[in-house]
Amino acid sequence: SSRSAAHDSGAAVDAGDSPTAVVEPPAPQSADRPPPAEPAASTPNRQGQVVAAGYSQSVSADWRNHLSRAIDQLASEVPTVPGSDREFAAHARLHMLYLLADRRDEALRPIPALDPGMQQFWSGQFYGLAALWDTEMISDPSQRKAEAKRHLSDSLDKLAGACSLVVRNLTFATAIDDFGIYKPFDQYEFRPGQPVLLYAEIENFKSEETAKGHRTALRSSYQIFNSGGQRVAEYEFPTNEEYCRNPRRDFFMSYEFCLPERIFPGPHTLQLTVVDLNSQKIGQSLIEFTV
Secondary structure (H helix, E strand, C coil), X not given: CHHHHHHHHCCCCCHHHCCCCCCCCCCCCCCCCXXXXXXXXXXXXXXCCEEECCCCCCCCCCHHHHHHHHHHXXXXXXXXXXXXXXXXXXXXXXXXXHHHCCCHHHHCCCCCCCCHHHHHHHHHHHHHHHHHHCCCCCCCHHHHHHHHXXXXXXXXXXXXXXXXXXXXXXXXXXXXXXXXXXXXXXXXXXXXXXXXXXXXXXXXXXXXXXXXXXXXXXXXXXXXXXXXXXXXXXXXXCCEEEEXXXXXXXXXXXXXXXXXXXXXXXXXEEEEEEEECCCCEEEEEEEEEEC
């Protein structure tokens, strides 16, 4: 063992250190014993160090085989009829894998037991992606992208129906012309009784299809609170009802009213509440000002 240690550490062994140096002749080779294996070939690496050569088993580079096995495994795990959000998500992943594998018909099949709005959302997503990738059916890139956008946009409208009502960009304005076109006050400092304009954008509302067109109906109200959280004013506006030939995508509200005559100086908060009468969803937003 001491000899092995000296060899491993790179130290020289001096025969003169031992009173008797015995040199053993090499063992004779037996006729039926194979010669010792030759050491593995070595090659220098980039740093000049010698590294023993080896080999590794080649791995298949065909991603389609891996994808097919992933589809088979996931298909065996998902329930026939999903009953929870997790199971619905697993079905959506499976349909996405079908689409990646060019199994279009299976990708476009409806997901079992999914509510109509979300079913139309997923169908629109898969149709849109399939159209975007299908270079054989629509060779022109611009037309292919336009077709994909149509399906994807329609599907997002369906998704909006499942989202909460959102009131965005609540602003005190001096003038309101159209969606996104308004002039805000430089400072939200007002006097008692001063007339003001309030601008708001509404998202995720529902348009109800009727014989007169797509109906949108929103009811709005506001409450004003002082710095101590006490309500000092409230008001409900008339219902905003519109009919449009096509479903509305951009929707804004313009409110004109006067601040209360009897209101103490200091910071206040206005809370706007909007109710979508078609879906019964409620959205709110806050804005601060000073009297």
